[in-house]
Amino acid sequence: MKWSFPAALFLAAGAAVAVPQELHVWRHETGDSEMIASAHAVERFNRKQNRWHVVVETLPQGSYQQAVVAAAMTKKLPCVLDLDQPSVPNFAWAGHIQALEGPLRPVGVDKLIAGGRSTLKGKLYAVGQFDVALALFARKSVLAKYGIRPATLDRPYSADEFRDILRRLKTQGVRYPLDLNGQRNGEWVTYAFSPWLQSAGADLIDRRSFKAVDGVLNNDKALAVLDYYRSLFDERLASRRPVDEQAFLSGRAVFNYNGSWADNEYRRKFGDDLAVLPPPAFGDKPRIGAGSWQWAVSSSCPHPDGARQFIEHLISTDEITRFSTETGLMPTSEAAADATPMYRVSGYGRDYFEFARQFGVLRPETPAYPLISSSFERAMKEVREGGDAAEALDRAVEAIQQDLKRNRDYGF
Numbered sequence: 563m564k565w566s567f568p569a570a571l572f573l574a575a576g577a578a579v580a581v582p583q584e585l586h587v588w589r590h591e592t593g594d595s596e597m598i599a600s601a602h603a604v605e606r607f608n609r610k611q612n613r614w615h616v617v618v619e620t621l622p623q624g625s626y627q628q629a630v631v632a633a634a635m636t637k638k639l640p641c642v643l644d645l646d647q648p649s650v651p652n653f654a655w656a657g658h659i660q661a662l663e664g665p666l667r668p669v670g671v672d673k674l675i676a677g678g679r680s681t682l683k684g685k686l687y688a689v690g691q692f693d694v695a696l697a698l699f700a701r702k703s704v705l706a707k708y709g710i711r712p713a714t715l716d717r718p719y720s721a722d723e724f725r726d727i728l729r730r731l732k733t734q735g736v737r738y739p740l741d742l743n744g745q746r747n748g749e750w751v752t753y754a755f756s757p758w759l760q761s762a763g764a765d766l767i768d769r770r771s772f773k774a775v776d777g778v779l780n781n782d783k784a785l786a787v788l789d790y791y792r793s794l795f796d797e798r799l800a801s802r803r804p805v806d807e808q809a810f811l812s813g814r815a816v817f818n819y820n821g822s823w824a825d826n827e828y829r830r831k832f833g834d835d836l837a838v839l840p841p842p843a844f845g846d847k848p849r850i851g852a853g854s855w856q857w858a859v860s861s862s863c864p865h866p867d868g869a870r871q872f873i874e875h876l877i878s879t880d881e882i883t884r885f886s887t888e889t890g891l892m893p894t895s896e897a898a899a900d901a902t903p904m905y906r907v908s909g910y911g912r913d914y915f916e917f918a919r920q921f922g923v924l925r926p927e928t929p930a931y932p933l934i935s936s937s938f939e940r941a942m943k944e945v946r947e948g949g950d951a952a953e954a955l956d957r958a959v960e961a962i963q964q965d966l967k968r969n970r971d972y973g974f
Contacts, residue, residue: 582608582615585868586640589618590626590855599888607875614868616642634658639860641869645688647853648749648925648935650680654687655929655972659858661685666859666866668874670895676922677852678877678894682929683974689873690856691882692891695914695922696754697850698839699810699818701832708734708816713839715916721758721790724842728799731816740800741815744946745807751942752925752935753851754819758787760923762844766938767962772928772974775962779938780955787844788941788951795946802946822892822914829910838913840921852922892918929972933965 589600597620604616619640621629627649633639634653645653653659662668663685671679671686677693679686698713705712710727713719719727731739743750756766764784768774778784794800801809810818811831818824819841828836841848857876859869875881882898885891886905892914893899904911925931941954966972 582612583865583868585614585616585642585865585872587616587618587872588630588640588643589620590623590644591620592623593889595889596891599885602888603876603881603885606881607872610875611871614865614871616872634860637862639862641863641865642857642859642872644855645858647677647680647688647690647856648931650688650856650858651682651927651931652929653858654682654685657861659687660861660863660866661687662689662859662870662873666870668870668877670874670877670879673879673895673897674877675852675894675896675919676924677854677918678856680853680856680924681927688856688858689877690854690894691876691885692889693852693854693894693918693922694892695822695850695917696757696841697820697822697914697917698841699820699824699828700816700837700839701835702837703835704816705837710816712837713842715840715913715920718840718848719842721842721844725790725793725799728794728817729797732797732799736816738798738801738804738809738814739816740794741804741807741809741818741820742794742800743807743818743820744801744804747943748939749935751939755791755942756925756938757841757849757851757921757923758791758844759784761841761847761849762787765926766934767926767928767930769926772926772930773966773971775934775959775966779962780952780959783845784955785951788945788955790844791942792945792948792951796948822911825911825914826890840913840917848917848921849923850917850921851925852918853924928974930962930965930969934962937961 604618608615630643639658668689671689674689678690680688708731728739759765762783764781765778768778795802809815841850857873859866863869879895879897882893882895883901886893886898886902890904893902893905899905899915903909905915906912926934937958941958944954945951
């Protein structure tokens, strides 16, 4: 009997230790399939171990960025949060998220393609389970009707060949052969068209130093790309002001430059007649944008080891495979792609994965990116409306250089 009370205390203490520690996670609200798949991943993590219990709070996407910034300023961020890849360097520079290096580096990172990792100054700050890919969409039967060869991974259209095809279609009665989603603004413009610069050998900023823009964004190669872009509208190969985004679906356009997120709708409409082609190459090979929503660990997280374990769980081959299978989104590792019905070598979505793996380029990993993107968008809009490419790009360069100067090159 004399041991009963201490034994009870011991048992109670043991029970207290066994209670999992809550790990708070924020994510933005998105489509039902993605939300359900994400919830399933959390449930599996909570079941497979008893040290951590992940608690997820979902915030509306429209106000998510503002909520995250407000919480960051008051050091009230959760342990783990998802961030859109282009915003990761800014959060890292501001000190709101911590590097996933050393003991915080998740196992499996090195197996991710470029679109699954985000860095700043060589340090990893975020990782993602999925990405999307840009492509040219067409219909096999329509290409055959006009005698157009389908572009392939090994033999994409050159920019000149593609424009010649569009010109030929124009003479054969197609009013606007190419749909460039002209109603879209904002990040779409930079995501979709800065890869044309990179394909040509130009870029939004010198990625060796992240300090220089003059002579990079406005060099001869960049000017040639923007002159090409303007010619598409000047020659009415694409509409400056499309009435809707249904030109490809309705058969008015032969080609559509879009993202892999359109596949589901297009495949429902056209089935096996849908042709998924690589974008045109302005240099040696095409380029496409890379990087979507990714997971990061806040600097105020009291349980960084738990955060690492959770992220490690999310980027495991099994979890990426499950997430892709449930949502249809493109996985960020080859092993996961090979394990999915859609993205395996024989799957109808394999081309997207290969485009991402072979052609994907992250948007510049610098805190200056938001200003770079908005400046480039303005330049592209000017050119689309008939403005001079050299003048538009010089104005963009000036705005970006001033931002870099004000912020002391963001520490580069």
